[in-house]
Amino acid sequence: xxxxxxxxxxxxxxxxxxxLLRYNQHFGEQVTLEDLQGKWLWEVVSVDxxxxxxxxxxxxxxxxxxxxxxxxxxxxxxxxxxxxxxxATAAMEVPTSFQAKYRWLAKHFPFIPASHIVYCGxxxxxxxxxxxxxxxxxxxxxxxxxxxxxxxxNMGVTGYKRVNDWLDVEQGGGLDTQRWVRxxxxxxxxxxxxxxxxxxxx
Ligand SMILES: [Mg+2]
Numbered sequence: 001x002x003x004x005x006x007x008x009x010x011x012x013x014x015x016x017x018x019x020l021l022r023y024n025q026h027f028g029e030q031v032t033l034e035d036l037q038g039k040w041l042w043e044v045v046s047v048d049x050x051x052x053x054x055x056x057x058x059x060x061x062x063x064x065x066x067x068x069x070x071x072x073x074x075x076x077x078x079x080x081x082x083x084x085x086x087x088a089t090a091a092m093e094v095p096t097s098f099q100a101k102y103r104w105l106a107k108h109f110p111f112i113p114a115s116h117i118v119y120c121g122x123x124x125x126x127x128x129x130x131x132x133x134x135x136x137x138x139x140x141x142x143x144x145x146x147x148x149x150x151x152x153x154n155m156g157v158t159g160y161k162r163v164n165d166w167l168d169v170e171q172g173g174g175l176d177t178q179r180w181v182r183x184x185x186x187x188x189x190x191x192x193x194x195x196x197x198x199x200x201x202x
Contacts, residue, residue: 001084004175005118005126006076007133008089010151013066013104016041022056023049036152063100068108071166077111078170086128087112090138092121130175132163147175 009015016033019041024031027049035044045053056062079085087105091097098119105117123131124141131142132149136157139146147169148160163169 001082002130003084003086003128004079004130004132005086005088005123005128007131007135007138007149008087008091008101008105009066010134011132011149012069012072012076012087012109013063014069015063015066016151018062018066019053019056022062023053026052033152038153038156040153057094058096060096060100063097063104066104069166071170073109075166075170076109080111083130083175084116085112086116086118086126088118088120088123088126088128088131090121090123090135091119132169136160 006012016036020031020033020036023029023041023045031041031044042050042053076085087109089101091101101119102114102117105112118126120126122141123133123138124143126142126144129144130147131139131144132147133139133142134149134151134154136148136154139148139160146160148154148157148162150162150164169175
């Protein structure tokens with residue numbers, strides 16, 4: 001079974017949304033995702049405010065409240081039928097986040113065992129066939145096939161297969177989906193398919 005590593009922030013968890021919300025509330029600004037096209041939040045916020053930006057990440061509750069990226073739970077469950085799925089987060093960048101990140105994963109992705117969660121720094125250490133990540137720096141170092149998950153900061157980046165959301169991942173997104181196990185689908189029957197009804201309406 002092939003192995004796939006999945007980044008957490010900006011791929012499974014909407015960290016940027018929360019970061020932006022806190023920044024805007026604190027400074028009374030209205031920075032939007034559109035303002036961040038091709039830029040990290042750090043690049044649009046003046047240097048004298050960086051300390052506050054950093055403090056949000058270190059605050060106890062930051063990672064606890066992050067929204068789950070739409071469809072990520074369902075698609076990751078499906079990926080598990082076809083791949084060995086590991087979560088690989090560069091948690092070393094914010095060591096105070098360890099526990100909150102673990103709580104968040106246990107709450108929203110209880111189907112991913114603790115044995116399949118990797119806290120790391122440099123993702124070149126990972127041995128996997130694929131890595132889905134929003135950070136081109138990590139994809140460059142990764143030895144397998146990198147898949148770039150769209151985030152405002154990476155919109156100008158080329159050279160990787162790109163997925164815009166989890167539906168893109170499900171529909172292929174650079175993965176070899178030909179061999180995916182199809183989960184059984186119980187389709188709803190159309191009303192007219194009932195033999196008795198068909199007779200009456202014929
Ligand atoms: Mg990330």
